[in-house]
Each structure stands twice: as structure tokens, then as C-alpha cells.
Amino acid sequence: MHKLDPSLFSPYEKAFLSDEPLSRHAFSLCGGPCAGLLRVENGEMLRDAMERCIDRKLPYRVFGGMTNVLVSDDGFDGVILLNRSGSVSHSEDESGKVTLYADSGAGMAAVVRYCCENSISGFEWAAGLPGTVGGAVYGNAGAFGSDISQSFLCGTTVDRNGCVLQMTKSDMEFDYRSSVLKREAKNSVLLDTVFQLHRGTKAAIIAACEEHRAARKATQPVDAHSLGSVFKNPPNESAGKLIQAAGLKGFSIGKATVSMKHANFITTEAGVRAADYHQLVVHVQKTVFELFGVLLEPEIEMLGFEAK
Ligand SMILES: Cc1cc2nc3c(=O)[nH]c(=O)nc-3n(C[C@H](O)[C@H](O)[C@H](O)COP(=O)(O)OP(=O)(O)OC[C@H]3O[C@@H](n4cnc5c(N)ncnc54)[C@H](O)[C@@H]3O)c2cc1C
Structure with a gap:
């Protein structure tokens, strides 16, 4: 395991843990230690932390809720950046078109709650979906016949060389539980996203969210620890x-x-x-x-x- 230089994340000492068991953070309760784990609070800190790892040639991975990733008992010999950048906001035009801005570390639960509070429709399907916006875009998370690609407009990514890129929906090449971020060897990290949604009726939005949560509860072990669906559905099969x-x-x-x-x-x-x-x-x-x-x-x- 890498012994990390104590100055690596000196501005963020309180958010840093060395030799940290990932089983404490993974929703599966599994996973050995990583050399270091940094809890990232905003997009700027995420970029800075990545740069620090890149400069020192340290292996790193960015995780959100760790609700879809199984790390071995040997752990990860590098830095885990646990993304908790959580800002969400929106703007709206006269026709009721809503543009929602979300940091990649925002929890999907927080995004759905924000939509309910502000009468924004389009994310009702995601009620009860664990994890973060970043993880959802990476794997094109979906449920109840919809998925994150339906409302994704664009996002900012940063690659392994620190280059920042604006990516549109077509750049993301979304597919069933997949995107270019997932297929291209974990090279780029999503910093923030813009979604296209629309104004709805608060009561109807809340009712649809509750319906989806109840449907999950009836069919899935939502009270237990898991990583959600383990396997993709094969074509025309479950x-x-x-x-x-x-x-x-x-x-x-x-x-x-x-x-x-x-x-x-x-x-x-x-x-x-x-x-x-x-x-x-x-x-x-x-x-x-x-x-x-x-x-x-x-x-x-x-x-x-x-x-x-
Ligand atoms: C009870 C339960 C129910 C679930 N139901 C569903 C469901 O209905 N539909 C569904 O699709 N999934 C479901 N899942 C799986 C999981 O919740 C989703 O895939 C979720 O979107 C993963 O987000 P995360 O933040 O936890 O990602 P993580 O598990 O932290 O990471 C998964 C991958 O995404 C990458 N990643 C994370 N953030 C970023 C980022 N900012 N930039 C680039 N890459 C990133 C990570 O490096 C990793 O490779 C369920 C899981 C559970 C436990």
C-alpha cells in the first residue's frame, strides 16, 4: 500500500483519512483498505484533489455513494475521492421549461427532494434510487422505463490529464446502464451536470414519487445492504x-x-x-x-x- 505524503491534502486535513477500510463507506459493507480517502465537499475541491493525485502519479478513483461498486478485500492501493459536492439549483422560462444544475456529488435522493419542493417534473422515476448524480450518469441509472439520459443536457468532465471538457448528451453516448464514461476505462470524472426538466404540479409529482418508492419496497430488499441489481437484463429476458x-x-x-x-x-x-x-x-x-x-x-x- 502507498504510504502517502502527509502534505498531499494539507488544505483538507479534516476531510482526509489514511489507510481507511472501504467497508465503512460502501453500501455493500464490503471492501478492504485504501491508502487514503478524501471526502470532497465541492467541485473545486474535487478538481484540486485530482490534480494533486495526478501531479504525484498516485492512482485515484472517484466514488459517489458506493452503491454500485464492489471493491475487493485487498482494497485499493491509491486514493479514493468520495464525492460529496452537493449543490443543486434551477432556472425556469415562461413556457415551464426547467433547467436543473447539479453537482456530480449531489445525492439522487436530494435531487428528487429538490424537485418535489420546487414542483419540477421529470425525476419522479428516480425516487428511491440511491447514490449520486455522478454515479447515475456514469452508469445511466434508470428505473420504471426511464433513465438519467432522458433529461441529461450537458455536463463538465475532467480527464486524467486535468483537461476540462463540456460534454453534451450525444458526447455521453448513453446506452443501457452505460455511458462513454463507463466504457472508456474510467478516464474522465464528471464535475457537474445540467438537466432539462419541466414544471409540474407539486401534489402529482409527490404522488408519483411515493408510488415509485412503494413499488420498490414491494419488490426489492430496500431495507437490506446491497448494490442494487447485480446483473444487467439480457435482451428480452429478466x-x-x-x-x-x-x-x-x-x-x-x-x-x-x-x-x-x-x-x-x-x-x-x-x-x-x-x-x-x-x-x-x-x-x-x-x-x-x-x-x-x-x-x-x-x-x-x-x-x-x-x-x-
Ligand atoms: C437498493 C438499491 C437499489 C438500486 N436501484 C437501482 C435502480 O433502480 N436503477 C439503477 O440504475 N441502479 C440502481 N442501483 C444501483 C446504484 O444505486 C446506481 O447505479 C447509482 O447510480 C450509483 O451511484 P453511486 O454514486 O453510488 O456510484 P458509485 O457506486 O460510487 O460508483 C459507481 C461507478 O460510477 C463512477 N462514478 C461515480 N461518480 C462519478 C463521477 N462524478 N464521475 C465519473 N464517474 C463516477 C465510479 O468511479 C464507479 O465506477 C441500486 C442500488 C441499490 C443499493
């Missing part, structure tokens, strides 16, 4: 239905279990090992392939399992 048909509901390895409520979720308990979670992913893939000839593709990102 990953959950295939896993259920394979008889895997309730199957456990260590403290990682295929959810009884939704077979495409793996739930975890305190003390879970990332290795158990990973082994369970491989077991599910193998069993479904042997029974149905379908190779399930993970939707979650797994870091540090490459050579295993």
Missing part, C-alpha cells in the same frame, strides 16, 4: 427471473445471499467478505449459464478481482 428459475433465491456464500425478495439482488450483513460476494456472483453466472445457456453480464462494477 436476470432476476432466470436466477429465480435456477433455484438460487436464498443461496448464500458467507454473509452474501441471493435475496428472497428479488433474485437479482445480493444482500449482505456486517462482516461480509468481498470475496464471498464475488464468489456468489460467479456461482450465479455459472449456474444460470449451465441451465439456460445465458451468460449474465454484471451491472455492478467489481474492482480488484481482475487477476482472480
